[in-house]
Amino acid sequence: MEVIQLDKARNTNFLKEVEAESGQKLSTCYQCGNCTAGCPGGEFYDRQVSQIMRAAQLGLKEEALGNRSLWLCLACSTCSARCPNEIDVAGVMETLRSMARREGYVNDRPIESFWKAFLDMVSMNGRTFEAGVMADYMLRTGRGWSNLAMAPAALAKGKMPFFPHRIKGRKEVARIFKRYAEKRS
């Protein structure tokens, strides 16, 4: 660990961005830790939610964005529901995750690959289709083989059709993705 030169390391613009994008006022957080206490993913995190909130409060961008926890957040909103200061903590986490992606804090994380696989499927067909998503995801990451163990059971129960249902308006859906991609670039 190193000593943080707090006066120099702080990036108040970063704090303002987080507040603007999430619509939450971080100065109301008094660090009671209730978000950490109730977080089902906490035990797998490398930095706890309340610590991420603290980092954002202080404007420490690296500490707030450069962690695995953002990608493990289950979006279950337990933290938001129990926050005594009515902060939508899950919303802040989502904001930080989105910022982390934009700022290049994440490359090739499996979860992002899964999301991409999922959304590509939606973009192509208008709906998702599990077998396709899985195959795409495994191809992208070389991971997820543990899921294969589940496949026979799912297949046996007829729960995994091999072909996607393509909707009539799939081009319309594809245009949503296209505009989104254009806007981002």
Add this chain to the structure above:
Amino acid sequence: MRIGIFVCHCGSNIEATVNTAAVAKKSLEYPDVVFATDTMYTCSEPGQDSIVEAIKEHQLDGVVVASCSPRMHEATFRRTVQRAGINPYMFEMANIREHVSWIGKDKDANTNKSAELVLLASEKLRNNRPLFPQQFDVTKRVLVIGGGVAGIQAALDCADGGIDVVMVEKTATIGGKMAKLDKTFPTIDCSSCVLSPKTVDVSQNEKITLHAYSEIESISGFVGNFTVKIRKKSTYVDWTLCTGCGSCIEKCPSKKNPDAFNEGIGTTTAINIPYPQAIPKKATIYADVCRKLRDGKCGVCAKVCPTGAIKYDMVDEIIEEQVGAVITATGYDQMDWTQLGEYGAGKLPDVVTGLQYERLLSASGPTEGHIKRPSDGLEPKSVVFIQCVGSRDKSIGRPYCSGFCCMYTAKQAILTKDHVPESQSYVFYMDIRAPGKMYDEFTRRAMEEYGTEYIRGRVSTIQPHIRPDGVVGYMVRGADTLLGQPVEIDADLVVLAVGVEGAQGAAQLAEKLRISYDQYGFFMESHPKLKPVETNTAGVYLAGVCQGVKDIPTSVSQGSAAAAKVMALFSKPKLQSDPQIAFVDIKRCIGCGKCITVCPYQAIKEVSFRGAPKAEVVGTVCQGCGLCNATCPQGAIQVAHFTDNQLLAEVNALCQF
């Protein structure tokens, strides 16, 4: 008129953002202004002296001070001008601090605004008239509402000062919350042992009339002369006959009723005396659970009562008392913590409140001082205390700190170790607030000597589970924010430090007393710093937690302070009434009675003047609200110091096309 203007710098408080010299200079242009100056601290002794000198030197007959809020120093300056021989009501203030210098930094705009506010004040002053207070008698008796430790202290001090006291207590016994406590912090002395001598004093002091199991029905009148109606709720027992022998309690067959004195831990009989040292030590029947009163079948207590005190046909009685002052000491109640689903919403039997835990610790409690958890009687080895339950929690609309929970939790952790030496206590806290004498040392003792583990973080949820041995445990899921980790503790018993709010019914009482209260049921003091015991209603004082959270010593201090205020009030042979009240121009009054209709105080009566009906103001009753003034179409009734012409002068000064 010859008006003098004094513009105060208030050090740099005003001067920094207002050009006071320019304001003074400008005001010399105003009608009737013959003198104007700026001064450093107008309220200081030299400042006041300079006003007196200027009045004499320039033959002033009216003064305007432009400084702070009149709510701050109007009384001060009225005395100053009076010293110089001017009627105190020939004085006006322009508030150029709270309303100008402190709320903006634009010096030009502030200077202009200040000059206008001075104009406003001097235009009003030109319409002022000398006013003279009336004198009236005082009933030298005091009503104390609430028989907790603050009310007891206030009553005893007043009685010591020779004042007759009427004490009204809602429940059947005095002692309040303190009577329920086992020990008190930071001395760990026995709560009831400290309190009992005082409650006994109340019952034996011939200056104190105690109405227990009674409530305030209504209060009318004004400072020095209140009329109080008290509802003596039916106890179904003639207390003049009851000796407190307890035979009825022994024989009462309705035994399974929740015990209010024990905070619902344990049960009690339908006829009972709340606890052994209760004052008055008289039995009360609770009609909702009494078999005789509910179903008409039973009557055992009447049969066994040796003095024939049981009266099933007793009804509520309303009595009237005359008093000159009122002290409210109605204390607090715990907030409704059952709205907190994450802590079991009150449905988990071994999740108890701090007050319930006091009863579990108390030798006079349902477990006779042995800590047994309510569900199965198990002696807990692992006890978790959770702080700030319903305190500092904006999400449920309770942003404030309940003040004394940190301390009593430390005390309870210490007592837990005393009772069960092999136990381990954990306290989840956010901050420890222990600023009293020997308080912080006390919390340190809990940690250092008694091994209590303090964990900095809130608890997210309490979830019951079944241990391999079949015993129910409570998984307390929290965070240690210092460690930066979620933590879990498998507890036998969980104690919640539940936040407090004004006592139930506080708002309704405040309406009767015409005092302000906040959204949490705490009464508003007259000034947060300088008048913490007074209210904005003359003659009504506050003591104890009803005004805001405080611990026992502070409640006792405030009880004494309220008593001192009452004694000071009663030390005067007569009281002076505020002359800022309504008066009737009898020539203009047509006797239509609209003022009588709207007056909130029944302070206006119809009289006959040469055969015609006219309105007449009862000076001692009128409070000067001016509602009549705004209602009277011909302006025949005016409220002194805020007459139509005075307000019109202000409007006209500001708005001239």
Add this chain to the structure above:
Amino acid sequence: MKLAYYPGCSGEGTSKEYDVSTRAICEALGFTLTDIDDWSCCGSTPGHSLDHALSGALSARNLALASTMEADCVVTPCPSCLSNLKHAKHRMEDPAFKAKVDELLDEPTPALPEPYSVLQVIVEKLSMEEIAAKVKKPLKGLKVACYYGCLMVRPPKVMQFDDYENPMSLDNLLVALGAEVVPFPLKTECCGASLGVVDKEVTSKLSGRILERAKQFGANCVVSACPLCQMNLDLRQSQAEEAMGQKFELPIFYYTQLLGLALGLDDSALMMNKLVVSPHALLKSLDAPAEAVAPEAKAEPKAEDKSDEGAAS
């Protein structure tokens, strides 16, 4: 009552039985479902995790389609879809957000209808007495842990359904169906489904804990209203058993299957055999006593209903 129905993608795959049984019970209870024509995916967790506007646009397309239908309200069985639809609806009340979403769509969105869960419509439009009166086969012998999951009630400001710490709608429903509901403190705990594919470790542990506690409190099955939760607890139960080092063997029903069962619907409508952890042994054990009391079945649930409610409250 006419309902515009948004089935959700999983209804075509992993939760086919949920879709089928939902349609069946709605018919039995007098709700007419009409599928939103040519509906598309709401974007699910990946959608809103990447971008709110993208997620909003995907949801808005469907709500806009629904707004043209003649229906009393829009429903979906899936809490995850519902969460996306509701968030989109609520966020779109902010004109700035709406503008962002409209940029992604072919045409600007009209005023969007408020979506509800099928469960909410059932428990709010029908009284538990009405439902109990329709029960043909009381679920006597089932000891159910009602598992709501995290999405159904949170965040409370958006979802506006039931108590977010201790929801009771499924509990009350199951009691009305004649089942015994066991106390279950983990009702709204997250099962980790959104990481199901990528992080087996997280998911198995969280699911395992839920199953363990259900078993502890004496449940012989779990009832769910969420395709993601159900898949996690059912399809991945073996992984959870591995992680926790114990066997659970708890069938994970959709509430619609149990409701259908109690209403006496055919197995073709319930698709019990789609469940990975077989419920057949459990269901068989119910059959025998249930048949014995069949003649009085109609009167009985009411009395039982009362006593159970007393115990639960």
Add this chain to the structure above:
Amino acid sequence: MSVLDDKERRIVGFLCNWCSYGGADTAGTARANQPTDLRIIRVPCSGRVNPLFILKALMNGADGVLVSGCHPRDCHYALGNFYARRRLETLKEFLPIIGINPERFHYTWVSASEGQRWQEVVTKFTDHIHKLGAAPKWSEVPALKDVKFDLVDAIRPLGCGTHPALAELKAEIKKALPDLHGVLGWRKGYDAIHAEPFLMQTEAEVDELIWGPFNVQNLANFLPKHAGKKIGVVVKGCDSKNVVELLVEKLIKREDVTIFGIGCNGTVDYKRILAKLPEDAVIESVVGGGSGVKVTASGKEYDMPMAEIAQDKCRLCVKPNAVISDVFLGKPTIEPECEDGRLPALRFLDTLTLEERMGFWKGQMEHCIRCYACRSACPQCVCRDFCVSDSRDPEWLTQEDSVEQKMFFQLIHAQHLAGRCTGCAECERACPMDIPVFALKQQFGRMIKKIFGYSAGLDLESMPPLLGYELEEANIKERDL
């Protein structure tokens, strides 16, 4: 003094001493930054704020007025703000008719502890006033001249025949006369179309009584003068409402007054008759019959249908029969089933923009000769010689002959009648300059009806809304800025 040009707007605040003034102090103590425009006038209670202070400020150049008191139920004087709420809400609804944007007036509740809220209130209100800009000044708006109103169709047939019950009425009055000081009625005036009120004290005088379209004067006007004596009065439907209102306000006693009623078929507007005659014509006789009158003037006959000569208020009258009476004779006139309608001036005003309305009143007030005929004709103007318009203490008006002063008198009159005016429109009839002053009262009347569902003069058990309050007002919602 002037506000800082362009930087500030003239904003006047009336703050109760106990809550809002304290709240403003609390904001100051907390150094809560605020715009500098507001000038605060301290009053004991929001209930002290006579709505006329607000009108005075707005008429005389204020760009905004803010009133703030204790929260309802939290009044230092227990009830003051409950009354204030009703009066201020009514005022706010009234303002548009005189061309003042109601958004320039806001009332709210701020407690002594709510410094932050005070800051928000001041900031938002000031910002809002800046957005609205400088208030139009009476001296600057163009006066609207030569306004003509459309004649409104009558909602029921109006007639002029001799009332069949008149003889019976005279008999009844004679029977009652011995017990009464006298009975108020009408007799023929200085010419055939003018009736005049008189007090019948002998049987011969009773024989002079007339009933018909010329009985325009509202006899309730004379009752308070005879207060304390047993007196009888003959009433039209409209007059009877004023009798009720006088009783409600306890200005006369029920046991002192005996009320005689006959169904009314409408009365005439003399001016409309005179307009149909040559300027120098001398009226010789008038014969009423059916749906009109035949006027003989300077030897010529003129047929005038009621549809052309009836008063506007009669055309829209829904209460032609006495709402209260001791003796009611003949068949009651059929009452149309509809609400009281707007008179032409109000209809016209409703079509104008705010600034045009101000110009309208400016144009009208230029004619006002300050004769106070409107006041004298008003049965509810009971202050009589003690009207504030003539007084120095209080001095609401100067004697200056300006549009603003004259308009302000009309506002005083209208405000004093808010919730008390029964709509008899005598003020307007009495005006020698044909100024439609009743429109102001009718605006108050319809707002009172909208907010409180109340119409004056119908119910003896009622209470004028501005002399009462409810803890929760059904139709008054706290407004956000």
